[in-house]
Amino acid sequence: MSEEYVLQLEHIRKEYPGVVALKDVTLELKKGEILALIGENGAGKSTLIKCCSGAVIPTSGKIIVNGKEFTSMTPQLAAENGIAIIYQEFNNVKELSAAENLFLGRPIRKGVVVDKKAMEREAAKAFEQLQIKIDPKALMKNLTVGYQQMVEIAKAIQQDAKILIMDEPSAPLTSAEVESMFRVVEKLRKEGISIVYISHRLEEIYRLSDRILVLRDGEYVKTLITKDSEVQELIKLMVGRELTETYPPRENCVDNNEVVLELKNVTGNGDNNISLKIHKGEIVGLGGLVGAGRTELAQVIFGAAQKTSGQIVFKGKEINPKSPREAIDLGIALVPEDRKRHGAMLGISIKNNINMPIYERTARLSVINSKLEMETAQKYQKSMAIKTPTLNQLVKNLSGGNQQKVILARWLAADSELIIFDEPTRGIDVGAKYEIYKLMNDLVEKEGKAILMISSEMEELMGMSDRIVVLSEGVMTGELNKSEFNQETIMAYASAARMEEG
Ligand SMILES: Nc1ncnc2c1ncn2[C@@H]1O[C@H](COP(=O)(O)OP(=O)(O)OP(=O)(O)O)[C@@H](O)[C@H]1O
Ligand SMILES: [Mg+2]
Structure with a gap:
């Protein structure tokens, strides 16, 4: 039976002072499959996979790699046995090049000197094999998060990993980057690499995985075959209760007479001529593609960047916050x-x-x-x-x-009276997401706050906003009232500036 599995974790237990992070957890990974690992925040997903790299030493249990048994791992043992992990936070060195990062800790040498040219050649080959365009000489700090992650994946492949474990790889990526990552992951599976994939985004789990392992409160719950499972069932297994609605209901409590924030032709920090209003009791969603200038606009309102022209009117008075400190004192918060x-x-x-x-x-x-x-x-x-x-x-x-x-x-x-949320639920599990949405609703309903919410998740944008403003390449291309919300329309506005340029 055991030949079928490339990796088996048996009866893993991990105790920390005051917390039992894992209790008798079992995981079995088949060759060439993508096994999704899901569970609420704190369920023990990261702890479990860290047992495979030696970053965490289990209190008890067994780790079996290709039939070989271990009670704990070390980074070296993991590498020797073909295990590579892409962590929630990558371990790269920002000041080194992509090639140098690829060979971090095991540089190619010519005699006693490090052979930079050879490393760059090998790196170019590795990137090409994954069909990704990265200049081996580029400094890590100049690469986007998506490319930095690709370097990590290339490194795993370069080290001849047969088991690739990815901890929330899509969380920091833009949607285009997620697509390229999926392409690479699917290619690796075809080549026979076995993958453990952690994510809170269920649509990804359905798209990528063959099987799904659910953890709850440090305990093994169930392993399901993806194509035979249903979302509602998964959610119930994860959170331990039925969760029928994704967005909590909210009474409309927008006070149209009281404008909390008004932007009049605000230009600067990459944005052009932005005019919008946010009322008391209102959630305004800020939609758009990555690079549309949404975070940049938030920075201007929050005093983290300066406008070059236009006016910011807050509670009836023109303001010019020169620093976040000043904005906070005025009553503006930004959850970055x-x-x-x-x-x-x-x-x-x-x-x-x-x-x-x-x-x-x-x-x-x-x-x-x-x-x-x-x-x-x-x-x-x-x-x-x-x-x-x-x-x-x-x-x-x-x-x-x-x-x-x-x-x-x-x-x-x-x-604060105005709270700007930039991607408020990224990396947060389904159950807690709902709680955060409820909290946002309470803020506007019960406390009369105004919220500006930047979100790249279309459903979240439509589910939570009273009104949606769409930016594209630093200009405002559309504004929709609740009755006009529609995915296609928002997407069209989001790419409007690009279309005009031809
Ligand atoms: N070094 C530590 N000391 C004490 N408790 C810890 C430590 N590391 C992890 N824990 C606890 O172990 C539990 C499991 O954490 P883990 O990071 O594995 O969760 P997770 O499933 O990866 O969650 P998330 O989805 O939020 O990333 C948590 O309750 C956490 O607080
Ligand atoms: Mg984690």
Whole structure:
């Protein structure tokens, strides 16, 4: 029986102080298949696959690679046995070239000197084999995230990996990059490489995988054959309850008389002549393709970049925030897209992270109310289902998705009147997504806030917005009221500027 499997994890258990991350988990990977690994944030997906590389040493259990048994791995053993992992955060060196990264830790040498030319030649071959266009000499820091990931995949192939494990590979990618990644992954499967694929996006799971393994709360739930399974069933297995609606219902509470933010012909930071209004109680969706200038516009409103002309009117007064600090003081928050880079304080506790904006406010009055501090943290832990044994846990010990929730909570605790969300649910599981949507609804409904939401997920954009504004190449190409929402129309607006150019 066991010849059928290239990788078997048997009865894996992993304990951390106060947390049992994995309890008796079993995973079996067949040759040439794509096995999807799914589960809520904190279910144990990353921990499980890290056992295969030696990044995590299981408390007990067995790892069997091509029939060979191990109680734990080391990075070297993993490589020798043909296992490669593309982590949620890649381990590349930004200042080195693509070729140098490909041969990181095992450079090609000519005598004692590193043979740069040979590495570049080999890298070019590896990229060509994957049918991707990357200049081997290009510095990593100048490559897009999509290409950086391709370098990681090429590296795995170069090292002759037969088992490729990918932890949320699509999360940081643009939709075009996701397509190329799929193409490469499918090509590798055809060549007999076995793949474990972690993702929160169920449509990807259906498109790519042969089988699906579901984890819940560190426990093995079930392995299903993708083509015989149904989405509702998967969701139920993952979250342990029925989740019939994707978007929580919301009463329309837009106060058309009260404009919170108005942009009048705003130009700068790559955007041109943008005019829009956001009212009290309203969620305005900002749609468009990657590179449309949506994040850039958010930066201008938030004081992280400057406009060159036009006006920003906030609560009836013209403002010119010169820094995020100034924007925050005015009552504007921006929950950034790249939350790891721009927001997480990994070395401090969940409680302190969430209360950061409150400390900043109260520190000026030099009182810190520890009861309020705990209550605030508890409130957000509950509403966002942050999975942790204690609020004193350091953020770096949380799962990727739970770290994101903490950052989100921190910005919400700032109690701003206008909140800009840049891709609010990226990397967040289906159940928690729903909670975040509910929270956004509460913000507009109960607290009368105004929200600007940037989203590349068409369904999310249509499901959550009261109105959608579409940008294309830095100009506004369309605006739709709820009754006009339609995927085709939005897509047409999103590519409108390109069409005009011919
Ligand atoms: N070093 C650590 N110390 C303490 N707890 C940890 C540590 N690493 C992981 N955990 C805990 O183990 C559990 C599983 O985390 P893991 O990162 O495997 O989840 P995940 O399924 O990958 O989630 P996500 O979808 O959010 O990435 C979580 O409760 C997490 O807090
Ligand atoms: Mg993870």
